[in-house]
Amino acid sequence: MSHTSVLLREAVDGLNVRPGGVYFDGTLGLGGHSLEILKRGGTLIAADRDAGAIEASRERLSAYAERVSFVHANFGQISEILQKLGVDRADGVLCDFGVSSPQLDTAERGFSYTRSAPLDMRMNAEEPLTARDVVNGWDEEELRRILYDYGEERYARQIASAIVKRRAASAIETTDELAETVRSAMPGRALREKQHPAKRTFQAVRIAVNDELGEIERLLAAVPGVLSDGGRVALISFHSLEDRAVKTAFRDWSDGCVCPKELPKCVCGFVPVMKTVTKKPVVPGEAEISENPRARSAKLRIAERLPRHTARKGE
Numbered sequence: 001m002s003h004t005s006v007l008l009r010e011a012v013d014g015l016n017v018r019p020g021g022v023y024f025d026g027t028l029g030l031g032g033h034s035l036e037i038l039k040r041g042g043t044l045i046a047a048d049r050d051a052g053a054i055e056a057s058r059e060r061l062s063a064y065a066e067r068v069s070f071v072h073a074n075f076g077q078i079s080e081i082l083q084k085l086g087v088d089r090a091d092g093v094l095c096d097f098g099v100s101s102p103q104l105d106t107a108e109r110g111f112s113y114t115r116s117a118p119l120d121m122r123m124n125a126e127e128p129l130t131a132r133d134v135v136n137g138w139d140e141e142e143l144r145r146i147l148y149d150y151g152e153e154r155y156a157r158q159i160a161s162a163i164v165k166r167r168a169a170s171a172i173e174t175t176d177e178l179a180e181t182v183r184s185a186m187p188g189r190a191l192r193e194k195q196h197p198a199k200r201t202f203q204a205v206r207i208a209v210n211d212e213l214g215e216i217e218r219l220l221a222a223v224p225g226v227l228s229d230g231g232r233v234a235l236i237s238f239h240s241l242e243d244r245a246v247k248t249a250f251r252d253w254s255d256g257c258v259c260p261k262e263l264p265k266c267v268c269g270f271v272p273v274m275k276t277v278t279k280k281p282v283v284p285g286e287a288e289i290s291e292n293p294r295a296r297s298a299k300l301r302i303a304e305r306l307p308r309h310t311a312r313k314g315e
């Protein structure tokens with residue numbers, strides 16, 4: 001199993017790792033970013049919702065075992081994780097959203113439209129909601145919404161309708177059956193596109209099953225509170241909705257005041273809590289993309305916690 005880390009140097013450089021500082025990697029995966037933080041002397045709290053990722057990384061990071069705490073949890077629970085470990089604040093937070101190569105490549109996990117398997121797609125096998133539940137249980141309008149919003153699927157309406165018709169006869173149980181249902185709903189010209197016709201549908205269902213955007217919102221709500229003064233957050237997104245959530249949070253953190261423009265003076269009392277370090281997102285260069293095509297849509301944004309004496313509310 002391997003996973004090529006995306007924007008590795010750029011993301012870890014952006015954290016300004018200093019020996020003895022405490023860093024939270026919320027998407028441990030196969031430990032690529034974590035290893036780099038450890039090599040630079042950081043103390044690491046490494047979380048992943050996938051128990052298999054923790055298992056694999058424990059091995060890979062074993063040379064630094066005394067400086068790592070592994071946590072099987074969602075990064076949306078960052079405040080609770082730090083509290084449980086008795087850590088007041090972190091000096092850096094890094095997340096590299098989305099799925100890892102081992103998750104996509106392990107057929108039985110049901111993430112892949114090219115491998116036959118039961119419809120699962122859970123990153124954490126202990127969580128109850130599976131892709132089978134979403135595909136067979138959610139109503140047509142909800143399916144259309146996720147296909148359109150999370151998959152940016154042009155044929156969302158046709159695919160949602162085909163899913164509902166097919167499951168009325170018998171439940172859609174496997175990745176093959178779902179891929180075939182998607183194919184049956186698409187016009188001929190869409191089937192001739194370079195991209196696999198089911199790619200966007202599988203992405204949408206995966207995002208829904210794992211509540212990926214909800215997780216990012218919970219993380220963003222917690223970041224200014226858990227970072228130490230001068231601490232940094234580095235976030236790598238792969239989907240436009242992920243990047244939009246990050247961009248909006250960065251803007252709100254650095255704007256401070258939320259009063260309507262018509263008011264002559266501020267009454268909300270909010271002041272900036274973070275400053276944005278990357279005015280534009282950092283994206284991979286051609287060399288990285290040709291070595292690792294998965295990096296193509298990656299965007300890295302970095303922000304820094306402002307000292308608390310300048311902040312009053314909104315912490």
Ligand SMILES: C[S@@+](CC[C@H](N)C(=O)[O-])C[C@H]1O[C@@H](n2cnc3c(N)ncnc32)[C@H](O)[C@@H]1O
Nearest residue numbers: 005027029030031032033048049050074075215
């Ligand atoms: C793109 S991979 C990370 C790869 C890692 N940075 C590396 O270099 O090996 C994403 C990982 O984040 C995990 N993950 C995704 N969403 C999560 C969440 N909300 N909480 C915790 N882990 C999550 C996935 O299980 C997966 O292992």
